[in-house]
Amino acid sequence: MSTEKENKCSTVRVVLDAMGGDYGPSETVKGAMRALDADNIEIILVGDKDQVEAELANYDLAGKPVRIESSEGKIGDDEHPLQAIRSKPKSSILVANKVLKSGEADVLVSMGSTGASMAVAVLALGLLEGLDRPCIGGPFLGLAPRTVLVDMGSNIDCRPGMLLNFAALGVVFARKFLEIPNPTVGLLSVGAETAKGNKQVQESHQIFQESHLNFVGNVEGMDFFTQKADVIVCDGFVGNILMKYTEGLGSALSQFLGKELSSRMAPEDVQSFAASLWQMMNMPRTMGGPLFGVNGAVVLGHGSCKGDEVAGAINTATRCVRLDMVESMREELSIMNRQETPSTPN
Amino acid sequence: MSTEKENKCSTVRVVLDAMGGDYGPSETVKGAMRALDADNIEIILVGDKDQVEAELANYDLAGKPVRIESSEGKIGDDEHPLQAIRSKPKSSILVANKVLKSGEADVLVSMGSTGASMAVAVLALGLLEGLDRPCIGGPFLGLAPRTVLVDMGSNIDCRPGMLLNFAALGVVFARKFLEIPNPTVGLLSVGAETAKGNKQVQESHQIFQESHLNFVGNVEGMDFFTQKADVIVCDGFVGNILMKYTEGLGSALSQFLGKELSSRMAPEDVQSFAASLWQMMNMPRTMGGPLFGVNGAVVLGHGSCKGDEVAGAINTATRCVRLDMVESMREELSIMNRQETPSTPN
Numbered sequence: 001m002s003t004e005k006e007n008k009c010s011t012v013r014v015v016l017d018a019m020g021g022d023y024g025p026s027e028t029v030k031g032a033m034r035a036l037d038a039d040n041i042e043i044i045l046v047g048d049k050d051q052v053e054a055e056l057a058n059y060d061l062a063g064k065p066v067r068i069e070s071s072e073g074k075i076g077d078d079e080h081p082l083q084a085i086r087s088k089p090k091s092s093i094l095v096a097n098k099v100l101k102s103g104e105a106d107v108l109v110s111m112g113s114t115g116a117s118m119a120v121a122v123l124a125l126g127l128l129e130g131l132d133r134p135c136i137g138g139p140f141l142g143l144a145p146r147t148v149l150v151d152m153g154s155n156i157d158c159r160p161g162m163l164l165n166f167a168a169l170g171v172v173f174a175r176k177f178l179e180i181p182n183p184t185v186g187l188l189s190v191g192a193e194t195a196k197g198n199k200q201v202q203e204s205h206q207i208f209q210e211s212h213l214n215f216v217g218n219v220e221g222m223d224f225f226t227q228k229a230d231v232i233v234c235d236g237f238v239g240n241i242l243m244k245y246t247e248g249l250g251s252a253l254s255q256f257l258g259k260e261l262s263s264r265m266a267p268e269d270v271q272s273f274a275a276s277l278w279q280m281m282n283m284p285r286t287m288g289g290p291l292f293g294v295n296g297a298v299v300l301g302h303g304s305c306k307g308d309e310v311a312g313a314i315n316t317a318t319r320c321v322r323l324d325m326v327e328s329m330r331e332e333l334s335i336m337n338r339q340e341t342p343s344t345p346n
Numbered sequence: 347m348s349t350e351k352e353n354k355c356s357t358v359r360v361v362l363d364a365m366g367g368d369y370g371p372s373e374t375v376k377g378a379m380r381a382l383d384a385d386n387i388e389i390i391l392v393g394d395k396d397q398v399e400a401e402l403a404n405y406d407l408a409g410k411p412v413r414i415e416s417s418e419g420k421i422g423d424d425e426h427p428l429q430a431i432r433s434k435p436k437s438s439i440l441v442a443n444k445v446l447k448s449g450e451a452d453v454l455v456s457m458g459s460t461g462a463s464m465a466v467a468v469l470a471l472g473l474l475e476g477l478d479r480p481c482i483g484g485p486f487l488g489l490a491p492r493t494v495l496v497d498m499g500s501n502i503d504c505r506p507g508m509l510l511n512f513a514a515l516g517v518v519f520a521r522k523f524l525e526i527p528n529p530t531v532g533l534l535s536v537g538a539e540t541a542k543g544n545k546q547v548q549e550s551h552q553i554f555q556e557s558h559l560n561f562v563g564n565v566e567g568m569d570f571f572t573q574k575a576d577v578i579v580c581d582g583f584v585g586n587i588l589m590k591y592t593e594g595l596g597s598a599l600s601q602f603l604g605k606e607l608s609s610r611m612a613p614e615d616v617q618s619f620a621a622s623l624w625q626m627m628n629m630p631r632t633m634g635g636p637l638f639g640v641n642g643a644v645v646l647g648h649g650s651c652k653g654d655e656v657a658g659a660i661n662t663a664t665r666c667v668r669l670d671m672v673e674s675m676r677e678e679l680s681i682m683n684r685q686e687t688p689s690t691p692n
Contacts, residue, residue, distance in 0.1 A: 143598045153536060156544045190499060190586040198502045198583045221590030225598040237544045238584060240536040244567030245588060249595070252489045252571040256626075257603075260619065264611055273606065280602075 011040050012318045015105035018047030019074040019092035020112025021310070022303045028111060029055035031310020036064055038311070041318055044105055046071050046096040071095040074112060077303060081119040093117055097124035100296055107297035107317040109288065111305050117298070118154060118291060125296040128330050130337040134293035135166045135236070136300065137173060138316075140243055142280030144224045148174045148183075148231045152289055153240030160204035163187070163233050165333065167213055169292035170231040172332045176323040178230070186219030186229030188238060193218070200235065208233075212339055243284065250281025288313025290320055292329060297321050357386050358664045361451035364393030365420040365438035366458025367656070368649045374457060375401035377656020382410055384657070387664055390451055392417050392442040417441040420458060423649060427465040439463055443470035446642055453643035453663040455634065457651050463644070464500060464637060471642040474676050476683040480639035481512045481582070482646065483519060484662075486589055488626030490570045494520045494529075494577045498635055499586030506550035509533070509579050511679065513559055515638035516577040518678045522669040524576070532565030532575030534584060539564070546581065554579075558685055589630065596627025634659025636666055643672050 014035070018028045025047055032043045042065035045052050049070045056066070072090040075081070085094065093112050097120050100108045110117045114136075122134060137150035150170040155162060167185050174183035187204055189197035194205055196218060208215045219229050234242075254274040261270045279286055284302065286309050291298040299317040301310065320326075360381070364374045371393055378389045388411035391398050395416045402412070418436040421427070431440065439458050443466050446454045456463045460482075468480060483496035496516040501508060513531050520529035533550055535543035540551055542564060554561045565575050580588075600620040607616045625632060630648065632655050637644040645663040647656065666672075 143595065143602060156536060188587060190502060190583055190590075198581075201583075221587040221592070222594030222597075224591060225594040234587075235544075237536055237547075238587060241534060241567040241580075241584060241588070242591065244536075245570060245591075246567070246595075248568030248571040249489065249592075251568075253599070256489060261607075264615060269610060 009040060010322060011042060012107065012321045013042045013044070013105045014314055014317055015044045015046060015069070015096050015099040015108050016310075016314070017074075017092045017096045017108070017110035017112050017117075018045040018052050018068075019071065020110045020117075020303075021301070021305055022111075023306070024074075025051045025055045027305065027307050028310050029059075030307030031305070031314060032066065033059050033064075034307060034311035035314035035318075036066060039315065039318055041314070042066070043314075044069050044099055046092045046099065048072070069095060069099055075116040077113045077115075079113070079116065081113065081116040084116055085120060085123065093120050094124075097121060100298075101125060106321045107299065109299050109301065109310075109313050109317045111301040111303055111310060111313070113303075114154070114300055117300050121291060121294045121296070121298050125294045125298075128293050128295055128326075128333055130333040131165055131293045133162060134291050135169065136289040137166065137170050137292050138284065138287070138289050139178070140284050141224060141246060142283050145283065146174075146178050146180065146230065147224055147227075148178070149224075149239055149242070150231065150233055150292070151236040151239050152243055152284065153236040155236040156240075157237070158200065158235035160200065160207050163200075163204045163235065164207055164211060164213075164336070166292070167208065167211075167231060167233045168332050168336050169329050170233065171213060172325065172329045173290065173292065174230045176325060176328055177319060180230050182214050183230035184216045184228070185213045185231045185233060186216050186223060188232050188234040189218035189220065191218060191220065204233075212336065246281050247285075250278045253281065254278040285309055286312045288316045290316060290325070295326070297326050355386060356668060357388060358453065358667045359388045359390070359451045360660055360663055361390045361392060361415070361442050361445040361454050362656075362660065363420075363438045363442045363454070363456035363458050363463075364391040364398050364414075365417065366456045366463075366649075367647070367651055369652070370420075371397045371401045373651065373653050374656050375405075376653030377651070377660060378412065379405050379410075380653060380657035381660035381664075382412060385661065385664055387660070388412070389660075390415050390445055392438045392445065394418070415441060415445055421462040423459045423461075425459070425462065427459065427462040430462060431466060431469065439466050440470075443467060446644075447471060452667045453645065455645050455647065455656075455659050455663045457647040457649055457656060457659070459649075460500070460646055463646050467637060467640045467642070467644050471640045471644075474639050474641055474672075474679055476679040477511055477639045479508060480637050481515065482635040483512065483516050483638050484630065484633070484635050485524070486630050487570060487592060488629050491629065492520075492524050492526065492576065493570055493573075494524070495585055495588070496577065496579055496638070497582040497585050498589055498630065499582040501582040502586075503583070504546065504581035506546065506553050509546075509550045509581065510553055510557060510559075510682070512638070513554065513557075513577060513579045514678050514682050515675050516579065517559060518671065518675045519636065519638065520576045522671060522674055523665060526576050528560050529576035530562045530574070531559045531577045531579060532562050532569060534578050534580035535564035535566065537564060537566065550579075558682065592627050593631075596624050599627065600624040631655055632658045634662045636662060636671070638675060641672070643667050
């Protein structure tokens with residue numbers, strides 16, 4: 001199995017959906033340029049040729065391994081993913097997936113519609129064996145940077161078997177990306193005792209216990225801060241609410257602290273402090289969210305990402321490639337499904 | 347209908363489970379004394395006579411309307427509520443409920459086991475007509491002090507009809523306690539669109555829409571901070587996770603800010619600032635959680651409450667009595683069930 005150390009300097013080829021996100025090329029191209037400056041990567045920008053070229057004209061491209069792959073239109077947040085995929089076959093996210101699948105790139109990064117990006121990735125790349133659905137996971141809070149949350153919102157109603165698969169993917173991420181040797185796994189619930197939880201958690205508890213995962217049982221809301229589990233598993237309904245709640249809280253707290261501290265600290269100190277706090281509450285925005293479970297490396301980002309955050313998602317993508325994340329996830333699922341299929345209910 | 351104005355000065359008789367909570371009489375009696383100093387109330391302390399008298403000896407009781415009602419033992423957090431109720435008929439929470447039911451007190455306050463306190467209240471007082479279960483609700487975050495959350499954790503798997511009842515109770519609380527004229531109601535989900543949400547939310551959406559509630563549709567995690575809805579409704583699984591997550595985050599943030607600010611502010615400023623932040627993230631601890639839906643006024647508090655927080659819960663209890671909260675909730679349920687029973691699924 002390859003390790004990060006072996007591949008730290010290898011060139012990674014990134015295909016970026018330059019049209020994705022609320023700001024389109026102006027911020028995605030900025031992010032691409034920052035990422036190119038920081039690391040040994042090549043970038044393919046997929047988008048409207050004129051728009052992307054106009055943005056590139058703002059930078060010194062001498063010796064920069066960047067090129068444009070032309071696309072037409074983009075899929076918006078307000079469109080139904082599957083309908084839009086059919087009606088816009090040349091849109092940026094579809095072309096970007098084609099580039100990845102052709103082997104011209106090692107990893108895809110998109111700030112575009114999460115639903116559409118996931119749907120295209122599943123259709124174009126397929127899922128790893130043993131999975132019904134992909135999921136989004138990773139650390140989600142700067143105050144608990146070594147706690148991985150799966151699922152962050154891609155699967156709303158989950159069967160216990162799905163949660164078990166997501167846990168396995170989260171464990172691989174924690175082991176490789178965060179270098180945690182034997183990551184512990186907890187099921188998010190309302191009490192530590194086995195009997196505590198809704199029907200979904202109670203049913204899941206049993207198959208988690210029978211699995212080869214390093215399962216520590218139920219964890220509670222405060223356990224994001226207690227290191228009781230490295231990987232915390234919940235369905236995407238709870239995960240999405242927690243993530244958006246945390247984002248909202250981050251903004252509200254920054255404002256509150258800004259006001260509270262303005263009489264006791266210099267304005268520029270207050271501002272930098274409020275900004276760093278906001279960032280701690282918005283971790284998925286600064287590092288992107290790896291899409292776990294598709295047959296290819298894909299990192300999705302928040303639609304409102306600015307250049308630095310786009311560069312952060314590209315950095316996450318590059319690390320995922322060097323860590324051979326997809327291959328490790330495939331192996332983990334294969335081990336688990338060999339061991340556990342007989343007793344895994346749907 | 348009685349209003350707060352009419353009754354602001356009326357004497358309220360509070361029965362307090364003096365044995366409840368992690369610290370027992372030392373903090374509950376302290377809280378009772380503070381509440382007595384601040385308001386026109388009478389207090390009945392239920393507990394072990396010797397222990398409570400020993401605590402009372404620390405205070406000047408001249409002219410204080412306080413007396414002891416003797417009980418034997420208490421029900422712990424680790425006990426199965428129904429078993430403990432049978433095996434400990436003279437325990438403090440059971441005796442306190444008897445005092446309330448007899449009419450000697452207007453409201454009951456307990457920091458003891460939430461499960462046992464709820465079970466005893468339901469058994470002793472009964473539920474308001476139209477309800478299957480009580481719930482706990484109220485504001486839960488100092489940064490959003492006018493947003494009511496129901497349910498905070500008492501009902502894990504909820505049918506849509508239960509959520510609708512909880513919403514009605516939350517609306518009465520928002521209207522009377524927070525003086526919001528026509529409170530808006532939102533269903534906590536993963537997107538604002540009607541189709542977004544898990545099965546429970548989708549089914550609930552329809553009956554909420556058909557109800558007489560001022561329903562604004564789905565709200566998301568960030569909407570605790572956007573004033574989109576005055577009452578946010580979720581099942582107790584999500585509510586409990588959110589509440590404990592917020593508590594944990596409050597502690598983690600206080601520590602983080604304490605460290606970050608120690609180089610820029612005086613130590614005593616840092617300490618008071620971190621403490622006020624912690625308190626903002628622990629609102630149910632400072633004001634108690636009213637138990638909605640039982641046929642009597644009951645306010646529950648966190649087990650780890652100290653004297654000031656016990657006094658806060660007593661203050662909440664006193665206001666609930668003066669606002670005639672239970673009667674208003676009974677009326678609201680009666681109106682709703684008259685209008686909506688035909689189309690309300692279970």
